Amino acid sequence: MNRASIAFLLIPIVCAASCARGRALRDASDVTVPRLRMVGTDLAMRSGPELRGLPPDQRFRFISPDSLVTGVAAADIASIEEPHVAELRKTFATVMGNGRWVESDDSAQFDVTIFTTSRTKMQPASRTRLEQELSTCGDRSTGPVLIWCPDASLHYTESWLTVVTTFHIIRRRSDGAVRVWRGSSRVDAELLEMLRTGQGR
Numbered sequence: 001m002n003r004a005s006i007a008f009l010l011i012p013i014v015c016a017a018s019c020a021r022g023r024a025l026r027d028a029s030d031v032t033v034p035r036l037r038m039v040g041t042d043l044a045m046r047s048g049p050e051l052r053g054l055p056p057d058q059r060f061r062f063i064s065p066d067s068l069v070t071g072v073a074a075a076d077i078a079s080i081e082e083p084h085v086a087e088l089r090k091t092f093a094t095v096m097g098n099g100r101w102v103e104s105d106d107s108a109q110f111d112v113t114i115f116t117t118s119r120t121k122m123q124p125a126s127r128t129r130l131e132q133e134l135s136t137c138g139d140r141s142t143g144p145v146l147i148w149c150p151d152a153s154l155h156y157t158e159s160w161l162t163v164v165t166t167f168h169i170i171r172r173r174s175d176g177a178v179r180v181w182r183g184s185s186r187v188d189a190e191l192l193e194m195l196r197t198g199q200g201r
Contacts, residue, residue: 036070039180040117040165043071048176053197056099060170061108062089065115068169072115079116088114088166088184095188099195111171120162 035047045068064080066072079085092114093103168181179194181187 037178037180039069039167039169040071040182041119043069043117043167045069045169045178045180046176048171048178051170051172051177051179052194054096054099054101054191054194055198056101056195058099058101058110059104059106059108060096060101060110060112061103061105063111063113065113065167065169068111068113068171069167073117076115076117080114082116085114085116085166088168091188092168092191095191096195098192099198109173111173113169114167116164116166118162118164120160122160 036044037047038044062080064077066077092112093101165182166184168184168187169178171178181190
């Protein structure tokens with residue numbers, strides 16, 4: 001068999017391999033990578049539509065934050081056992097009772113998680129400009145009065161700051177629509193407004 005015949009026989013093999021590679025690339029591009037939304041500086045969850053209204057007569061269940069959120073620490077998960085968070089769950093259930101919502105582990109239409117995070121970070125606490133004697137940066141005739149010298153060095157001090165943040169997250173299970181609150185000052189009022197509109201979107 002000469003070289004021309006071998007080359008002719010290889011054409012279908014090369015074409016088949018090329019087509020298979022093309023299909024593999026197309027299949028790979030069809031894989032949807034879940035988009036994430038940032039919940040906190042180091043917390044994220046699967047992105048979904050914004051939950052704008054809440055219909056009446058729904059069932060909900062409280063779940064652990066790591067079921068919805070990535071980046072949670074062990075202490076964040078453990079916070080759901082703290083008395084303060086337990087009170088927040090009780091308040092949530094009371095507020096949602098206005099819309100005839102009931103807590104149910106079975107066939108719940110909404111997932112709810114309430115937890116706190118505690119993060120320690122370094123931050124600039126203050127800055128001071130060193131005072132120098134007038135004789136070192138100005139006219140000696142006025143005496144050794146302390147002034148702010150324009151060319152004096154700025155000195156920064158830093159301190160560790162612990163920030164505690166409370167999160168309320170509610171997600172509709174049917175389509176992943178979600179609402180996130182950081183802090184707890186407006187949660188009750190906004191939940192009541194969402195129940196009032198009742199759009200469930």
